[in-house]
Amino acid sequence: MSEASASLRGEDENPYRPPVSPSAPLSGYPPAVWTQVVAGALLMLATLPGRTHGLGLITEPLLKDLQISHDSYAQINLWATLLGALVCLPVGTWLDRMGLRIGALVLLPALAAVVGCMSVYLKSGPQVAMVLFWLVLLTRALGQGALSVLSLAVAGRSFRHGSGAAAGSYAILLSVFFAISFGVVGSAVGSSGWRGPWGGIAIGLVCLMPVAFWLRGGAASQQAEAGTEKDFTLAQCLRTSSFWAYSAGIAAFAAISSGVGLFNQALLAERGFDQGMFVKFQSASFIIALLGQIICGAGMRWLPIRFWLGGALVCQAAALAAYSFIHTQAHLWTLAAFSGIAGGVITVAFFAVWTDAYGKRHLGRIQGVAQMCSVFASALGPLLLERGHAFFGTYAKTLIFAAPGCVLVGLLTLILKPRPHA
Known part of the structure; x- marks a missing residue:
């Protein structure tokens, strides 16, 4: 099969290319890689109405209105999020x-219809809580669940071994896209209420x-040709200790990020910092990330x-x-540096x-479980x-008890290396 015909079918030009050398220049990436990275970032931006921070932009006017x-x-949000997460696994298989x-x-049109x-x-009205539950569930399932898996699969299939520049660029694009969207949507909600901006989304x-x-x-x-026979299936991946170490580490960060993100102002107030300093801390953490x-x-x-993940x-x-x-403020900026770099x-x-x-061949299924x-x-x-706050009377002490778990998972991530399956 010629390279031209492979390109028309949407496959890699050379699915058996060797891994990129650590010293390879950025110009070694074909333009198609960067197209997929940008597309993946835009698709992740589309998950905004199904994410906690996206729904958070309209929470107060929505609750007042309803x-x-x-x-x-x-x-409603707790159960909609938990049930919506269940869609990740079948969606990964469906995408494969x-x-x-x-x-x-x-x-994309399914999520647009729900929003x-x-x-x-x-x-x-009398049934508004039930209707809201189903709508939030669908936005969670389609946005935070299905579209997130799609975005990760788009970007992940464009990454090659050692493709740090592509992965880093994808993450940076996400941060920039979401920062702009939060500002635009948040300003619109503040000036005109939640319905118009939500319809605009x-x-x-x-x-x-x-x-x-x-x-x-x-x-x-066809997509299988982008991988190799050595790529892991989902079942083989689930039997590895490394997969669960990586998943546990990222899940721990997700739990901490959502908890601290939601209560960060109260956390800092507990340490004697006002709302103005909270805003500065949030902005600094974003830049450092x-x-x-x-x-x-x-x-x-x-x-x-895995070394970067374990260290973070x-x-x-x-x-x-x-x-x-x-x-003191010096302590606060040191904390912003540690948490921002780790989060990034x-x-x-x-x-x-x-x-x-684990390779590309079954990436959708694998990322579905991880998501x-x-x-x-x-x-x-x-x-x-x-x-934890209710039990200990303080948020800070709760976080101290969470710290050893992060250390343990981080060390496991450093130690456990994926092994080729039989």
Whole structure:
């Protein structure tokens, strides 16, 4: 088969190319790789209405409009998130069978329809809590679940062994895209309420549909040629200790990130910092996270991604323990440095480790399981932190007890290396 015909079928030009040398220049990546990286980032941006931070942009005006209590909404969100996570595994299998292009053409308009219905038809009334539950469940399942798996599969299939620049660029694009979208949507919600901006997001999802045609076509029989016979199946992957160590580490970070992100202002107030300092801390952490992503993306040329993941988890543990000891602004900026760099590195690791360790052939299934674990953890994180606060009387002491778990998982990640299956 010629290279031209391979390209028309949406396959790699040379599916048996050797791994990229750690010293290979950035120009060694073909333009198609960068197209997939940008497409994957745009598809992850499309998950905004199904993510905690996206729903958080409209929470207060939504609850006021529908006359629903915070406690009721918290229960709705918890169960919608947990049930929505279950879609990750079948979606991974479906994408491996049907192909990424078809996946995008189905999922983008489906999520747009749900978000549009939510903005137009959701009204207060006796059954509003049940209707809201089903709509949030669908946004979670289609956005945080299915589209996230699709985005990870798009980007992951474009990464090659040692492709730190591509993985780092993907993570940085996500940070920039989400930062811009949070600012635009948040400003619109503040000035005109939640319905108009939410309906605008639905229109935006439809406008993103042409991105599907950037994706490599083909079902599993064709996509398999991008991998090798040595690539892990899902069953083989699940039998490895390394997979569960990597998943546990990323899930721990997801739980901590969602819990601390939700209660960070209360956490810092507990240490004597006001709301203005909280905003500065959040902004600094975001900028430093970008630095962590750049460092990890470049560093993957010299150290395997599992070393970066393990080190970042240990760094995260140090940041958790440090909450109990911060008293000055210097302490606070040191904490922002540790937590920001750790978060940036772990973000890149989540996107890159599965391809690097287990290959491309069954990537959708493997990332589906990993994403499901991450979503479960992010749903439980705020609840566990709040329960710890109720038990200990302080958020900081709860985080100290979480730190040893991060250290343990980080060390396991450093030690456990994926082995070729039989």
